[in-house]
Amino acid sequence: MGDPVQWRNTDTSGHFRPQASQLATAGLLVSYLQVSPQEQGFSFFHSPQSAYTRRGDPIPHLQSVTQAETPPPELIHKLRNTTDPVLCCALSYCILFFLNFCCFTSFLFKTLTLRYPSTYTYTHTTFTMAPTVLHLRSETKPLEHRSALTPTTTAALIKAGYVVNVERSPERIFDDSEFEAVGATLVPEGSWEEVPKEHIIVGLKELEEKEFPLKHVHVQFAHCYKHQAGWENVLARFPRGGGTLLDLEFLVDERGRRVAAFGFHAGFAGAALALEVWAHQLTHPPSSPFPGVASYPNEDALITNVKKALATGTAAAGRSPRVIVIGALGRCGSGAVDALRKAGVPEENILKWDMAETAKGGPFKEITDSDIFVNCIYLTSKIPNFVNLDSLQVPDRKLSVVCDVSADTTSPFTPVPIYTVATTFDKPTVPVEGLSSGPALSVISIDHLPSLLPREASEAFSRKFPPPSLTPHG
Ligand SMILES: NC(=O)c1ccc[n+]([C@@H]2O[C@H](COP(=O)([O-])OP(=O)(O)OC[C@H]3O[C@@H](n4cnc5c(N)ncnc54)[C@H](O)[C@@H]3O)[C@@H](O)[C@H]2O)c1
Numbered sequence: 001m002g003d004p005v006q007w008r009n010t011d012t013s014g015h016f017r018p019q020a021s022q023l024a025t026a027g028l029l030v031s032y033l034q035v036s037p038q039e040q041g042f043s044f045f046h047s048p049q050s051a052y053t054r055r056g057d058p059i060p061h062l063q064s065v066t067q068a069e070t071p072p073p074e075l076i077h078k079l080r081n082t083t084d085p086v087l088c089c090a091l092s093y094c095i096l097f098f099l100n101f102c103c104f105t106s107f108l109f110k111t112l113t114l115r116y117p118s119t120y121t122y123t124h125t126t127f128t129m130a131p132t133v134l135h136l137r138s139e140t141k142p143l144e145h146r147s148a149l150t151p152t153t154t155a156a157l158i159k160a161g162y163v164v165n166v167e168r169s170p171e172r173i174f175d176d177s178e179f180e181a182v183g184a185t186l187v188p189e190g191s192w193e194e195v196p197k198e199h200i201i202v203g204l205k206e207l208e209e210k211e212f213p214l215k216h217v218h219v220q221f222a223h224c225y226k227h228q229a230g231w232e233n234v235l236a237r238f239p240r241g242g243g244t245l246l247d248l249e250f251l252v253d254e255r256g257r258r259v260a261a262f263g264f265h266a267g268f269a270g271a272a273l274a275l276e277v278w279a280h281q282l283t284h285p286p287s288s289p290f291p292g293v294a295s296y297p298n299e300d301a302l303i304t305n306v307k308k309a310l311a312t313g314t315a316a317a318g319r320s321p322r323v324i325v326i327g328a329l330g331r332c333g334s335g336a337v338d339a340l341r342k343a344g345v346p347e348e349n350i351l352k353w354d355m356a357e358t359a360k361g362g363p364f365k366e367i368t369d370s371d372i373f374v375n376c377i378y379l380t381s382k383i384p385n386f387v388n389l390d391s392l393q394v395p396d397r398k399l400s401v402v403c404d405v406s407a408d409t410t411s412p413f414t415p416v417p418i419y420t421v422a423t424t425f426d427k428p429t430v431p432v433e434g435l436s437s438g439p440a441l442s443v444i445s446i447d448h449l450p451s452l453l454p455r456e457a458s459e460a461f462s463r464k465f466p467p468p469s470l471t472p473h474g
Contacts, residue, residue, distance in 0.1 A: 138189045143425065262450040295452055329354040404444070
């Protein structure tokens with residue numbers, strides 16, 4: 001309330017004469033006094049200081065009020081008689097002051113809310129909402145170099161008001177220092193288990209198989225909802241711990257399309273590998289299988305390698321390869337076409353097929369007439385085969401490499417039923433057995449192709465994450 005001496009004035013006789021200018025901050029208090037001084041017992045005069053003038057002289061009547069707690073009747077009478085005219089003026093002043101004050105605080109509130117969105121100001125008191133804390137965990141899946149958040153998106157999230165804690169990771173394609181440089185706090189590997197339950201744990205691939213209950217909100221690909229091995233155990237940990245799973249696979253836009261996906265770089269990496277395998281076949285004996293591959297530091301390094309391979313293959317074949325991409329309008333398909341163009345395959349040698357071209361039903365001669373087939377479709381039901389063992393048994397077959405980016409390897413609906421195993425980075429190809437004519441045929445069926453380009457794949461994925469609905473102000 002402030003020291004009442006600041007707004008009281010007395011004459012030498014001790015008469016109480018508040019001046020309008022001095023009533024500014026206490027107008028309502030004065031009204032209160034006017035209405036029922038006796039009932040209220042002048043309790044707001046309790047401070048001994050309040051019984052002195054600004055010069056320090058004691059005020060006799062008020063002094064006694066201070067001491068006696070209850071004012072004598074003559075003082076009440078005197079107060080009523082001396083303050084009435086002044087109070088009218090004071091009240092008007094106070095109303096004006098109050099209106100001004102409201103305008104000012106409203107202006108202040110708006111300004112601060114716009115400038116500091118997570119800060120809300122109300123009159124004299126400022127309340128700051130605790131920012132949302134995202135905790136990027138270190139991936140535990142072997143050879144997983146991708147990251148759900150990148151330094152670029154981390155910087156954007158921090159700017160948007162998040163706090164981002166990043167677990168140190170020896171495997172991640174981005175150095176820990178890149179996250180630190182944009183304002184993230186580095187925390188120990190595996191520390192997510194112990195952080196407060198309000199922190200949101202962000203990851204890419206599934207958690208390690210363990211038993212303890214999960215208490216946090218986890219954002220990741222859980223690989224549970226297609227009944228993958230162990231799915232019941234993984235999901236059961238959430239209700240036991242009170243946690244929540246936000247599976248990125250089911251994050252869709254208003255048209256139902258997945259928001260967070262790695263398709264483009266899967267197709268890109270698949271097509272690039274297919275060109276390398278084609279060149280390898282032409283420059284090595286059939287007994288020499290295509291060697292293992294490892295992640296590239298960036299797209300340029302991969303394309304440089306592929307261009308070199310393509311040059312040697314083209315020289316050996318005396319022509320550029322002809323490549324057919326099916327599902328070319330989708331994410332994987334457009335990535336595949338992009339890689340073929342960047343590697344230098346002539347545009348007229350790239351057949352871009354989608355629903356319209358396959359509507360007539362396979363198997364398709366255009367596939368066996370091509371050197372490379374890149375399958376990028378999103379399979380939802382049984383469809384006629386694009387290719388099968390019979391369609392391959394033709395003397396004029398050129399086809400020598402299939403990259404099944406869709407990787408529906410074990411699905412009974414696969415339109416590419418010519419192989420049965422998923423390949424890996426260590427052993428990227430598997431031969432198609434039982435062919436009696438034409439060249440040897442190799443299939444690439446790696447189901448984590450984007451890991452070949454972890455940097456670009458992470459950047460492209462992470463740009464979509466988190467969606468506006470998960471942002472604090474979105
Ligand atoms: N191997 C990997 O590492 C990897 C990585 C990511 C995605 N994928 C898989 O790749 C597949 C495609 O994913 P996406 O994100 O590109 O899907 P998408 O929906 O973006 O594209 C699929 C495309 O296939 C086309 N298509 C569907 N049926 C077709 C048919 N019968 N004939 C011709 N075209 C057809 C669609 O019209 C669409 O253009 C999915 O099965 C996905 O799981 C594999």
